[in-house]
Amino acid sequence: MLPLRSCIACRKKQEKAQLIRIVSTEDKKAIFDKTQKMNARGIYICKNIECLKKIQKGIEKNKVKLKIPVTQESFRNLIEDLMRELGE
Numbered sequence: 001m002l003p004l005r006s007c008i009a010c011r012k013k014q015e016k017a018q019l020i021r022i023v024s025t026e027d028k029k030a031i032f033d034k035t036q037k038m039n040a041r042g043i044y045i046c047k048n049i050e051c052l053k054k055i056q057k058g059i060e061k062n063k064v065k066l067k068i069p070v071t072q073e074s075f076r077n078l079i080e081d082l083m084r085e086l087g088e
């Protein structure tokens with residue numbers, strides 16, 4: 001069976017390949033792990049604008065508890081980049 005991960009925005013469990021994997025660097029920057037193989041703890045979010053928007057709002061309201069050591073600022077920047085990439 002393929003490994004399932006849940007999205008931090010909608011909590012739905014999906015195959016890893018359907019999700020965006022985000023990991024933290026040593027200096028607490030959030031980065032998109034395109035290979036999904038970086039040796040760091042990752043969190044996952046759906047590849048859709050709805051979930052990205054949801055998490056962006058949550059961050060603004062300080063309602064998101066990130067389970068990886070990243071700064072809120074770098075996480076927010078990454079989410080914005082991903083939204084742009086998805087075409088919004």
Ligand SMILES: [Zn+2]
Nearest residue numbers: 007010046051
């Ligand atoms: Zn989702």
